[in-house]
Amino acid sequence: MSESTADISERAQLMLRALIERYVVDGQPVGSRTLAREAGLRLSPATIRNVMADLEELGFVSSPHTSAGRVPTVQGYRFFVDTLLSVKPLDRQAVEQIRAELEVEQSPKDLVESASGMLSGITQLAGIVTLPRHEHPLFKRVEFLPLSENRVLAILVAGNDEVQNRILHTERTISAAELQQASNYLNQLFTGKDLDEVRAALLHEMQETRSNMNEMMMTAIRMADQVLEHNADEDFVLAGQTNLMEFHELCDVEKLRNLFDAFSTKRDILHLLDQCVHGEGIQIFIGDESGYRMLDECSMVTAPYSVDGQVLGVLGVIGPTRMAYEQVIPIVDVTARLLGAALNTRE
Amino acid sequence: MSESTADISERAQLMLRALIERYVVDGQPVGSRTLAREAGLRLSPATIRNVMADLEELGFVSSPHTSAGRVPTVQGYRFFVDTLLSVKPLDRQAVEQIRAELEVEQSPKDLVESASGMLSGITQLAGIVTLPRHEHPLFKRVEFLPLSENRVLAILVAGNDEVQNRILHTERTISAAELQQASNYLNQLFTGKDLDEVRAALLHEMQETRSNMNEMMMTAIRMADQVLEHNADEDFVLAGQTNLMEFHELCDVEKLRNLFDAFSTKRDILHLLDQCVHGEGIQIFIGDESGYRMLDECSMVTAPYSVDGQVLGVLGVIGPTRMAYEQVIPIVDVTARLLGAALNTRE
DNA sequence: TCTGGCACTCCGACCGTTAGAGTGCCAGTC
DNA sequence: GACTGGCACTCTAACGGTCGGAGTGCCAGA
Incomplete structure (x- = not known):
């Protein structure tokens, strides 16, 4: 003792x-x-x-x-x-494979899917990647296009060039000139501002002055909400879940069901991933350390990925506790870096 | 004998x-x-x-x-x-439940997800719904917005009000007036035409006249391609896969793995669903009738859903061969009708 | 401090038995 | 001729006992 x-x-x-x-x-x-x-x-x-x-x-x-x-x-x-643990540096071939896969020009969503696939493919476990999320999206631009009689297409461009569309039904037919005027007004006032602030300012203004642009402003607010909300409710892309069925310690149908339920419910998993954003660098949950019963027999190795020093999301691997950590860790690490790099060239 | x-x-x-x-x-x-x-x-x-x-x-x-x-x-x-089989008419409560769920104003994608969730929730099996796909999407409108120096935001509105965005990097800075001119040109010429034709016409024109709008037209073509392609590669939304784990005839891990692999590969399942679009009304595959090994112990009940007589997709239920067909069939049938109706009000 | 030896424990595989469920067939009855 | 009760038969799943293998803990000796 x-x-x-x-x-x-x-x-x-x-x-x-x-x-x-x-x-x-x-x-x-x-x-x-x-x-x-x-x-x-x-x-x-x-x-x-x-x-x-x-x-x-x-x-x-x-x-x-x-x-x-x-x-x-x-x-x-x-x-x-x-x-x-002595982490083995990843062999060049694997690195090149990931780099090649992520270098192809593709949308952020596709990049995330590629990364998830890479993680699961190389480790033969389940790969998971959250969608990139900007902390404080900026308002960049809004446009209104007349579609038909009472319908207007509203387009909101956020700072990261994320675009939101929404078709709105108006009470009266609004002329192209009026629409133009509305968008000009909003763009001049708010371009480059934090979307949160824009939203607040619009709400305020609507209460103060009952202007005839209320309808347009209403829409702008709703769309801002949508961008913000879309950003708030994170999402992730999972790949290779079925790899987990190979491990006999997970082969009990009861456990499998709980695990897969968690994957499709997403909530608990997201909550766990959330904890990994704030921790720096590689995070590892082993077995019941996660605090979630369905992951009792699993481990999760994660790393945040970022662009220009701003963390946009997390990625990682989920597998049984008996995974080859010394191999998985560098793979997760490298993939996070390469995904960050790939997202960077697009912005 | x-x-x-x-x-x-x-x-x-x-x-x-x-x-x-x-x-x-x-x-x-x-x-x-x-x-x-x-x-x-x-x-x-x-x-x-x-x-x-x-x-x-x-x-x-x-x-x-x-x-x-x-x-x-x-x-x-x-x-x-x-x-x-004597199909029992669905009880009003269930119908109302589905109707209520699908009546909420939501995007087509969300509607499809709701429908899938409904199917799996009510039957306690797996629900599956293909994304709606228009056979011949129409060109409705295109707009180009200057974003910054060399970047233009292109927006294409298709006949079903589906909107596509794309940011394009141009060689030189194009003035707002020029952009306006380009979109006016395209809109006047092509509004209401079949997107396929528009694409062909643009290609033709580009070869004939080497106009200074080439860049814009290029983009329009690429975006048309995207809409067309997006429509070509179908996709589906699955819900309640884990329900299938309850059935002991599927509980063998080997079978489960094959089944879930098929769900995430999507190809085979899509192929099967494709056969259901063309058949009229309810289609039922029982056990090995599907011709796919991983579905040997499963049955699939499907119905196409349509708007204005045009079939947009298929939905259905996947479960073990021993499912309560007389209950599943009306549920699939009703959900297909209600989804069609829900999509209709949006167009 | 390390090692060989020994007794002990436990699991998994391999029987043999048994109870239960269900069948096929036959002869009898309405 | 259609239906039924009875009977012998078969197969499975469950139980219990036995046995070999793998691994342990402990002890005495090098």
């Missing part, structure tokens, strides 16, 4: 590492003999058993039953990724 | 029907005693066994092993839906 978590013998660390690396392969409990063979150390199974007993006492491994081998616990994985 | 498929004794038909209705409930083979109890007929199990033997010879039922009850075959289900 004199040992604190901080000073586990180096040998024990090597052993834990070997055990995890072995367990990741086939998900079977690892026994002392196997470990004696596989770990580079020249030790007998008996010795290894002693060390394993120590590791068990520290809570890093546990045995499913008396005469089974040992299995890493969440704490074991945590210690592993925090202090034992 | 003197009996042809056409003339099965009425009693046998009643029996097949009772058997299927019973089997749908819990998916267990149905024995003669159960059937004697449940079917209204006052017959002894022995008699029922004789009739069951006939049905088996005709290929309508089969027994998984010597001393199990009988299970309907695909042919059995087929005969059932073709000739035995």
Whole structure:
């Protein structure tokens, strides 16, 4: 008991590492003999058993039953990724593959989908990427086009050149000149302002002066709301969910159902991803660390991606706790950088 | 052997029907005693066994092993839906629920999602709806807005008021007047024409006269392409996939994986849905009738939905072969009508 | 401090048995 | 001739016992 978590013998660390690396392969409990063979150390199974007993006492491994081998616990994985892990630099081929895929000119939405596909394809796990979201979208421009008698097409351009359309039905036919006047007014006043402010200013003005542009301004507000709301309710793109079915620890239909339900409900997953935006760099949730029951047997490795230093979203990988962290981490890392870069060239 | 498929004794038909209705409930083979109890007929199990033997010879039922009850075959289900089925009219409450959900003002995409959710929610199976697709979209309007130095926002409005945006980088700064001129030209010439024709005409003109509006016209073509292409590659919205995990005949992880893979690949499913557009009214694929292995244990009930007599898409339900067809069919039918109606009010 | 040996435990696989459900067939009855 | 009760038969799923393998903990000796 004199040992604190901080000073586990180096040998024990090597052993834990070997055990995890072995367990990741086939998900079977690892026994002392196997470990004696596989770990580079020249030790007998008996010795290894002693060390394993120590590791068990520290809570890093546990045995499913008396005469089974040992299995890493969440704490074991945590210690592993925090202090034992040596991240292998990603091989050039994979990097090039991702770069090539993301370099093709495509819309942000398509880029996100490509990235998600890449993540799941390379790791053989599930890839997840949130849609890019600007913190404070700017008002850039609004236009109103007469469509037919009582219908006007309103177009709002936000700072990131995101465009919103909306067809509105008006009470009377509004002339092209009037529409022009309205848009001129709004554009002169607000171009470059924060969309939030624009919204507030319009609301204020509508109450003050009951101008004849109310209808137009109403629309502008509604559209601003839409952009803001569209930005508020984040969304993500998932790929390769079915890869998760390969892992027998998840193959219980009950668990699968909970997991897939969470994927389509999105709420909980989004909430979790949200926590990853604020943390800096790679974030890892192992097993029940996430706090969500359906992810108890899963881990999630995430990294935020950003353009010009502004974080636009998060991406990552979801898989069983026994994933090859040392491989997944660099993949997530690189993909985040490359996605950021790809989004940058478009703006 | 003197009996042809056409003339099965009425009693046998009643029996097949009772058997299927019973089997749908819990998916267990149905024995003669159960059937004697449940079917209204006052017959002894022995008699029922004789009739069951006939049905088996005709290929309508089969027994998984010597001393199990009988299970309907695909042919059995087929005969059932073709000739035995009495579709129960949907109860008003459900209809109202669907109507209410689809009556809220929302975009086509949202409507489709609502419909899909309704289908899966009411049937407790998976709901599927293709996005609406106009066969011959019309050109309605195009506008070009100067954004900044070398950037122009192009907006194309199609006949169904579908709007496409695209930002284009120009070689030189084009004045607002020039842009106005270009759009006026295009609008005057092409409004109301078939988008296909517009595209062809523009291409032709570009080759003939090397006008200074080439750049604008190029864009118009590209955008037309986009609308056309967007329409060509259909897509669907799926909901309630996880409901399928409740059925033990699908609970084998291997099958589940194939099914979910097909859902995310989309190709095969789309191909199947495509066949349903052309058939008129309700279409039903039972088990391996679909020709796709991953749907061997599934059935699909579909109906096309249309606006003004033009079919825009298909919707339906995917579930295990033992689904309550007499309930699913009217739900699919009604939802198709209501979705058509909902889309209509928007145009 | 490490190791070989030993007793012990537990799981999974492999029977054999049994109860239950359902069948097919036959002879008897209305 | 149509229906039924009875009977022998078959197959499955569940239970329990046995057995080998894998792995453990502990101890005594190097």
